[in-house]
Amino acid sequence: MQLSSATHMLSAARAEAERLGVVVCVSIVDAAAYPVAFLRMDGLALGCIDVCNKKAKTAALFHMDSADFALVACPGGGAYSLEQTNGGLTSFGGGLTIRDGSGGVIGGIGVSGASTEDDIAIARVALAAFS
Amino acid sequence: MQLSSATHMLSAARAEAERLGVVVCVSIVDAAAYPVAFLRMDGLALGCIDVCNKKAKTAALFHMDSADFALVACPGGGAYSLEQTNGGLTSFGGGLTIRDGSGGVIGGIGVSGASTEDDIAIARVALAAFS
Amino acid sequence: MQLSSATHMLSAARAEAERLGVVVCVSIVDAAAYPVAFLRMDGLALGCIDVCNKKAKTAALFHMDSADFALVACPGGGAYSLEQTNGGLTSFGGGLTIRDGSGGVIGGIGVSGASTEDDIAIARVALAAFS
Amino acid sequence: MQLSSATHMLSAARAEAERLGVVVCVSIVDAAAYPVAFLRMDGLALGCIDVCNKKAKTAALFHMDSADFALVACPGGGAYSLEQTNGGLTSFGGGLTIRDGSGGVIGGIGVSGASTEDDIAIARVALAAFS
Numbered sequence: 001m002q003l004s005s006a007t008h009m010l011s012a013a014r015a016e017a018e019r020l021g022v023v024v025c026v027s028i029v030d031a032a033a034y035p036v037a038f039l040r041m042d043g044l045a046l047g048c049i050d051v052c053n054k055k056a057k058t059a060a061l062f063h064m065d066s067a068d069f070a071l072v073a074c075p076g077g078g079a080y081s082l083e084q085t086n087g088g089l090t091s092f093g094g095g096l097t098i099r100d101g102s103g104g105v106i107g108g109i110g111v112s113g114a115s116t117e118d119d120i121a122i123a124r125v126a127l128a129a130f131s
Numbered sequence: 132m133q134l135s136s137a138t139h140m141l142s143a144a145r146a147e148a149e150r151l152g153v154v155v156c157v158s159i160v161d162a163a164a165y166p167v168a169f170l171r172m173d174g175l176a177l178g179c180i181d182v183c184n185k186k187a188k189t190a191a192l193f194h195m196d197s198a199d200f201a202l203v204a205c206p207g208g209g210a211y212s213l214e215q216t217n218g219g220l221t222s223f224g225g226g227l228t229i230r231d232g233s234g235g236v237i238g239g240i241g242v243s244g245a246s247t248e249d250d251i252a253i254a255r256v257a258l259a260a261f262s
Numbered sequence: 263m264q265l266s267s268a269t270h271m272l273s274a275a276r277a278e279a280e281r282l283g284v285v286v287c288v289s290i291v292d293a294a295a296y297p298v299a300f301l302r303m304d305g306l307a308l309g310c311i312d313v314c315n316k317k318a319k320t321a322a323l324f325h326m327d328s329a330d331f332a333l334v335a336c337p338g339g340g341a342y343s344l345e346q347t348n349g350g351l352t353s354f355g356g357g358l359t360i361r362d363g364s365g366g367v368i369g370g371i372g373v374s375g376a377s378t379e380d381d382i383a384i385a386r387v388a389l390a391a392f393s
Numbered sequence: 394m395q396l397s398s399a400t401h402m403l404s405a406a407r408a409e410a411e412r413l414g415v416v417v418c419v420s421i422v423d424a425a426a427y428p429v430a431f432l433r434m435d436g437l438a439l440g441c442i443d444v445c446n447k448k449a450k451t452a453a454l455f456h457m458d459s460a461d462f463a464l465v466a467c468p469g470g471g472a473y474s475l476e477q478t479n480g481g482l483t484s485f486g487g488g489l490t491i492r493d494g495s496g497g498v499i500g501g502i503g504v505s506g507a508s509t510e511d512d513i514a515i516a517r518v519a520l521a522a523f524s
Contacts, residue, residue: 002304003301003302003303003304006301007301030425031177032177032308032423032425032427033177034302034308034311034425035300035302035311036301036302037300037301037302038297038299038300038301039265039268039269039298039299039300040265040296040297040298040299041265042264042265046294046296049296049297058178060177061176061177061178062176062178062179063176075205075206075207076206078223078247079223079247080201080205080206080214080222080223081201081204081205081214081219081220081221081222081223082182082221082223084214084215084219085178085181085182085185085219085221086178086181089178105176133435134432134433134434134435137432138432163439165433165439165442166431166433166442167432167433168431168432168433169428169430169431169432170396170399170400170429170430170431171396171427171428171429171430172396173395173396177425177427180427180428307454307455307456307498308424308425308426308453308454309451309454309455309478309479309482310455312478312479313475313478316478332473332474335474336468336473336474337468337469337473338468345473345474345477346477350474350477350478351474352474352475352478353473353474354471354472354473354474354475378471378472
């Protein structure tokens with residue numbers, strides 16, 4: 001996950017958040033969940049920072065979007081308690097896996113601060129800007 | 132839990148994973164949940180490492196397979212929150228208790244990376260190789 | 263600490279690092295040490311990420327540059343063990359306090375990856391870009 | 394860091410420890426400090442396990458052997474408190490950086506359980522087996 005790609009994704013996410021009239025933070029991590037780039041828009045509730053980081057980590061470490069992860073990593077799901085591994089993960093939407101041209105996982109993006117639907121939409125716009 | 136037995140189990144687990152065409156990591160711990168041997172197959176999602184360690188720990192520290200542990204350590208179960216003790220445990224299958232000839236617990240094995248069914252199957256093959 | 267100022271500082275830090283021919287990561291935090299913006303240049307040793315975060319945190323939470331903090335928070339210093347509070351702080355240079363026009367602390371910047379001298383120089387260039 | 398290389402290094406380390414008549418544990422991690430393979434010889438003092446893991450992590454995350462890291466990350470060194478970042482690192486010998494043919498860091502190996510000199514010697518034998 002190169003910095004130039006990550007900053008490009010951050011810019012796209014920020015522009016989409018402004019277009020939607022919402023405030024978010026955005027985290028881009030590499031395939032091992034180490035941070036590459038991050039930004040927080042002015043006025044964000046501070047609790048969202050850890051959330052966007054965990055969304056990005058979930059998508060990178062498990063090779064699946066956090067909304068899909070939520071289907072199994074929850075009470076009653078097939079892998080309840082999975083969400084508490086790796087220092088804490090996120091079992092709702094807003095974290096997307098980033099893949100290279102051949103489908104290999106190279107990182108994750110997490111967005112938090114708006115509604116879950118808007119967080120997901122913003123992350124998708126950012127991911128499309130990368131591809 | 133001797134190293135020679137642990138490496139024997141790791142080899143059996145790896146061979147079974149290759150036979151099934153899946154990629155997993157395998158952790159063997161002693162009765163106090165300290166690591167004895169570990170391997171991670173190439174290409175595994177990195178989040179599975181902590182999962183296999185916690186599966187092995189769960190089986191060793193509670194003298195029961197993690198699939199059985201899941202029946203009580205979950206919302207609605209008789210011991211909800213038990214899964215959050217000991218630094219985090221695993222409430223789904225893939226962790227098996229290792230016992231000596233007289234039934235005493237000497238360790239645990241955890242497998243993660245494939246479907247829960249395959250993780251369990253691989254752990255059972257490894258355990259059979261030990262017995 | 264506004265995002266626009268933080269991204270301006272990140273750009274200045276990155277340009278200075280490129281001019282010096284070094285690779286660093288840069289973290290900007292607010293007065294409460296919550297992240298505002300972050301970037302990691304390609305090829306950085308991954309251990310530096312936590313270091314730059316802790317440098318920024320040290321400067322923000324104690325209202326002093328991490329190089330000054332080091333003079334007291336060390337074995338033999340007047341406040342030995344202070345460096346182990348707040349989840350871990352940094353007792354060497356590369357973290358600078360960010361102040362507004364009237365001298366109030368509004369955040370911290372941390373740089374890590376090059377020599378301590380270069381880390382400090384890069385942080386100073388970024389701070390000058392803010393002022 | 395491929396599993397086949399890691400298991401080859403573990404075997405070489407174990408053979409050298411047996412030749413020296415000492416008992417150690419050995420940890421191989423990838424460039425992001427995630428475990429690839431691990432073994433603990435029978436009879437080892439349990440506290441050494443965390444030590445060998447931290448030695449391997451130190452070498453991988455800072456691209457330097459833990460004995461060199463010790464020269465700066467210590468009281469009176471140029472980067473005192475660095476040893477407390479990244480969840481705890483090791484400021485003495487026994488951790489070596491693993492590089493590929495072109496010099497890029499691909500992981501780290503840590504050995505603990507014998508004297509520091511023997512730990513270092515064993516790690517070097519394992520590294521030579523890889524190269």
